[in-house]
Amino acid sequence: MGTLRKLASQSAIYGLSSIIGRFLNYLLVPLHTNIFTQPGQYGVVTELYAYISFLMIIYTYGMETSFFHFSEKEKENKNKVFSTGMIALLFSTLLFSGFIVLFSDQLAAILDYEKHPEYIIWMALIIGFDTLTALPFARLRQKGKAQKFALLKIANISINIAFNILFFILLPVWNKADSGVLKSFADLVYDPKVGVGYVFIANLLASAATVVMMLPDFRFNKKDFDTKLLGNIVLYSLPLLIAGLAGMVNETLDRIMIKFLVPEKATAMKQLGIYGACYKLSILMTLFIQAFRYAAEPFFFAQFKKEDARNVYAMVMKYFVITCAIIFLAIMMYLDVIKYFIGKNYWPGLKVVPVLLLANMCLGIFFNLSMWYKLTGQTRYGAYFAIFGATITIIFNFILIPKMGFMGAAWTTLICYFSMMLFSYYIGQKNYPVNYETKKILLYVAFSILLFLLSQLILKFLNPGLVLQLSINTIILFGYLFVLSKYERPPVTTG
Numbered sequence: 001m002g003t004l005r006k007l008a009s010q011s012a013i014y015g016l017s018s019i020i021g022r023f024l025n026y027l028l029v030p031l032h033t034n035i036f037t038q039p040g041q042y043g044v045v046t047e048l049y050a051y052i053s054f055l056m057i058i059y060t061y062g063m064e065t066s067f068f069h070f071s072e073k074e075k076e077n078k079n080k081v082f083s084t085g086m087i088a089l090l091f092s093t094l095l096f097s098g099f100i101v102l103f104s105d106q107l108a109a110i111l112d113y114e115k116h117p118e119y120i121i122w123m124a125l126i127i128g129f130d131t132l133t134a135l136p137f138a139r140l141r142q143k144g145k146a147q148k149f150a151l152l153k154i155a156n157i158s159i160n161i162a163f164n165i166l167f168f169i170l171l172p173v174w175n176k177a178d179s180g181v182l183k184s185f186a187d188l189v190y191d192p193k194v195g196v197g198y199v200f201i202a203n204l205l206a207s208a209a210t211v212v213m214m215l216p217d218f219r220f221n222k223k224d225f226d227t228k229l230l231g232n233i234v235l236y237s238l239p240l241l242i243a244g245l246a247g248m249v250n251e252t253l254d255r256i257m258i259k260f261l262v263p264e265k266a267t268a269m270k271q272l273g274i275y276g277a278c279y280k281l282s283i284l285m286t287l288f289i290q291a292f293r294y295a296a297e298p299f300f301f302a303q304f305k306k307e308d309a310r311n312v313y314a315m316v317m318k319y320f321v322i323t324c325a326i327i328f329l330a331i332m333m334y335l336d337v338i339k340y341f342i343g344k345n346y347w348p349g350l351k352v353v354p355v356l357l358l359a360n361m362c363l364g365i366f367f368n369l370s371m372w373y374k375l376t377g378q379t380r381y382g383a384y385f386a387i388f389g390a391t392i393t394i395i396f397n398f399i400l401i402p403k404m405g406f407m408g409a410a411w412t413t414l415i416c417y418f419s420m421m422l423f424s425y426y427i428g429q430k431n432y433p434v435n436y437e438t439k440k441i442l443l444y445v446a447f448s449i450l451l452f453l454l455s456q457l458i459l460k461f462l463n464p465g466l467v468l469q470l471s472i473n474t475i476i477l478f479g480y481l482f483v484l485s486k487y488e489r490p491p492v493t494t495g
Contacts (some may be wrong), residue, residue: 033343039273046276050252059131062240083224100124122200129207136217163202239379246386254409261401275406278349325448333473352410362417369424372432389420
């Protein structure tokens with residue numbers, strides 16, 4: 001329990017920063033979905049950020065996990081590991097971003113953004129700045145400096161939000177004023193024709209500001225650069241790069257394929273915008289999993305050589321799944337309130353929310369199950385799992401999106417992560433067996449799904465009205481928590 005408390009405390013700090021920061025960032029969703037009343041406009045944001053996610057994997061090529069791994073192996077030469085990785089990232093980032101900027105017109109034409117090649121340039125700069133801070137952020141995690149990590153992350157998001165408010169609320173108002181200093185300022189810096197582009201400009205300014213704030217953490221010595229170490233890092237990280245790309249196929253390819261696969265091309269961007277907005281309603285599940293991953297990766301590495309490591313991993317898994325099941329049920333019990341988080345024009349996509357929540361739960365379980373190959377250095381398995389999932393994603397998206405639109409993309413996501421979870425469990429138990437409480441975990445998840453279905457049946461056949469339905473759902477949720485409290489009382493410690 002002591003080790004669990006340590007993980008919980010780290011998760012609390014990372015989680016608090018992630019929850020506060022991401023919650024603030026997610027406040028942009030109602031802003032954007034109410035300003036962009038045509039979902040097709042938000043579809044542009046959804047699509048381009050999907051491409052950004054892919055490119056971030058290429059830019060960082062597994063360097064963060066490699067840094068954790070080699071810092072443990074080279075405990076007396078951690079600075080050498082950081083310097084070698086940082087110099088490699090600096091060089092590759094300049095190379096990649098330079099290429100994208102140089103061929104921005106051609107790339108814009110390929111992506112059907114011929115009229116906005118500036119989008120491509122802004123994307124390249126955003127990714128470049130974010131890549132430069134990736135390793136310094138990893139070093140903060142490795143040193144256990146969770147508070148500084150949290151403050152910098154929140155500062156980045158706060159700056160992004162501030163510029164969004166400036167571009168989408170303040171400047172349009174000032175621009176319409178008759179005269180004055182604010183009117184002059186708006187005329188100087190604001191162009192209404194930029195529209196959606198201000199989303200990317202705000203992000204770019206925030207990313208640049210974060211680089212400036214983190215300059216003291218960029219300290220490295222070029223004399224510490226070690227070509228042999230870099231070679232070992234590349235060999236270790238290459239499977240992670242492949243796994244990362246394949247994993248990103250699983251996470252975001254649907255938001256690229258919708259545009260090209262839906263039968264009604266005229267509604268493609270509209271469907272993409274609706275899907276992207278409703279995906280955001282899984283915010284609490286996403287936030288929890290992200291916070292957990294930040295804390296868990298270095299925690300698992302630190303526990304690896306201890307005698308009771310496998311017992312700790314099993315206990316972590318159980319409580320992780322319990323938390324995910326609670327989040328799933330809580331969101332679904334209050335979805336009729338949560339839906340106001342997005343504009344009304346996006347509500348037709350609410351039916352994807354339970355499917356995507358379960359998909360993200362499976363993804364979180366997969367992350368827990370798959371830590372063994374990172375711990376033992378057998379990173380090739382990460383590539384195997386991700387390629388397996390990517391194959392499923394591509395096949396089922398091609399089958400389901402033309403038939404079901406964005407709903408097909410949601411079901412594909414669940415099928416993919418569920419299959420990866422099962423595959424990872426099977427292989428992991430052969431290579432690094434952990435005595436997970438599988439039956440109990442399955443019962444908790446199944447019970448939460450059954451309670452959700454019960455709530456839907458009550459709504460369908462009794463139509464009790466919003467207030468009564470929410471009251472019934474509250475009773476259902478607390479009933480679930482009561483059952484958990486009876487079966488999962490933490491052990492009492494003495495002394």
